[in-house]
Amino acid sequence: MKAAYIQKNGEADQIKFGDLKTPQIDAHEVLVKVQAVSVNHVDTFVRSGGFKTKLSFPFVIGRDAVGTVVEIGSKTRNFAVGQRVWTHSMGYEGRQGTSAEFIAVPESRLFLVPEHVNPLELVASVHSSATADILLHSVLKIKQKQNILIEGAGGHVGSKLVTLASASGLDISTTSNLSDFAYLKKLGAKQTYNYQDPVxxxxxxxxxxxxxxxxxxxxxxxxxxxxxxxxxxxxxxxxNQFNFRVKSFYMARQSIKGFVISHATLEELQSSAHHLNYFFNRGLLLDDELFILPLKKASFAHEMLEAGKEHRKRIVLTPNDCRLNS
Incomplete structure (x- = not known):
């Protein structure tokens, strides 16, 4: 099979495109014929070695994918050949990535594509949408009718946060570029502030x-x-530095938390996937503008992302000549 892979950590020019063996599945895995993968900043961190995680070389890059089931393991119960499926947690912690014609995915990390949902739009959304969902429901444990300020709401994660926070009954304020105000209000923001003004x-x-x-x-x-x-x-x-007044912080019983989706638990990822499918099925979280490239352009895609090019679009790679309406 054709795949985009690296033999060692390094710059984007370390990405090779060529033949690797089609993976063999075990009893609890599903073999998926890949239709599309998305390219996210976290993929560049894994490739470069900036994010430390267990890898085995040659290492297939990529984390998210959508495709079709072509084989199921002997102990797999939840999937059948021919179903469209997606995953968003491959390519780290010892798991091979998704930028290949075929991938072996643990059943526990695989989810059905809702009927009538465009698979390319879905795969472009899942990384930022899952990040937003886990932030709100697992990290913050939000409650209805409370208020939230989302800074940088015009970005990929920020806009997903607005959509999901609105669906959860929060009173939403945002900071963003002026040009994003109308879009964010359409998603559910009540107050919009110019990010260039002091907060x-x-x-x-x-x-x-x-x-x-x-x-x-x-x-x-x-x-x-x-x-x-x-x-x-x-x-x-x-x-990499912040300063703050400690006394007023602890006296107000405030808390500061950090989050990266790479350290989300399997349970959090599964819960977020079910939430996202609920919204995907209703046509929400699927409004990213896509920039579609063939899989053989994976190195170029990483270079674009690191250079900040097409930053308003989501980069999607396809092993074949897929189109948005496929």
């Missing part, structure tokens, strides 16, 4: 703040947080 101009206090940008002072965010409030960081400032 200390915001007069509200929040139960939850999620910083997707790393560009806001931690103390400024804590000043916007109410009693028992929680902040989640999913990135860091360029200098």
């Amino acid at each position: 200390n101009r915001i007069n509200d206090q929040f139960d939850y703040i999620i910083d997707t940008s790393g560009k806001v002072s931690l103390q400024d965010n804590l000043d916007l947080l109410g009693l028992n409030g929680q902040i989640v960081l999913i990135t860091s400032p360029n200098d």
